Amino acid sequence: MFDVDAVVLDIEGTTSATGFVVDVLYPYSRSRFAALLDERGDDPDVRRAVAQVRDLLGEPDAGAGRVEEALHAWLDDDVKATPLKTLQGIVWAEGFARGDLVSHFYDDVVPVLRRWHADGVRLHVYSSGSVAAQRAWFASSPAGDLRPLVDGWYDTENAGPKQEPGSYHRIAATAGTRAGRLLFLSDRPGELDAARAAGWRTAGIRRPGEPYYEQGVGDHAQAGTFDGIGIRTGTAGSST
Incomplete structure (x- = not known):
């Protein structure tokens, strides 16, 4: 269970299959x-x-x-x-x-994102894929246009490399949310390490068949699906 105000999502290997x-x-x-x-x-x-x-x-x-x-x-x-x-x-x-392409999301992801959004959790995306690609991905899901669920979009151009703590400092400043009130979800331990070094909360998503599954996520909290992550929101210290 995480007491946070916002969740930042990796895409490949986390919300969606790397194989796709x-x-x-x-x-x-x-x-x-x-x-x-x-x-x-x-x-x-x-x-x-x-x-x-x-x-x-x-x-x-x-x-x-x-x-x-x-x-x-x-x-x-x-x-x-x-x-x-x-x-x-x-x-x-x-x-x-x-219509040549339709994006992929794991079955557990979209219902949880919709629930978090309804509960007032702000959702952001941080991917090595460009913001344009992220928007297109969320707009073209099998469940329809998911862009209204997302408050902010970040990539290596507007935030920086995903394994550098400075990138997470920039996202927190732009999102207007204190580092300790942000939760980052990713399958890559190096990214989780960088987010934690910037003061964020972190959780690794480990899905069988994904490239980083066997490596694990180190000493970060981990879950096999989004259903395994509990979020409650508060108001204290929510903004910078």
């Missing part, structure tokens, strides 16, 4: 990067992401083919590069909008 992301979304984005760079190269978000790819490569004159090659290599190595996530988010948002 790897087996469905990654190939979808891979097959559409070339068209995105060709057809929407003047889009401000695409242009900014391409510039970031060039910066990371140290190749300021890299053409579209070289940029696409880098994106594919980062996908192969599961590199959480911000421009990769930005461009994936654009591709996925288009796919969800066209």
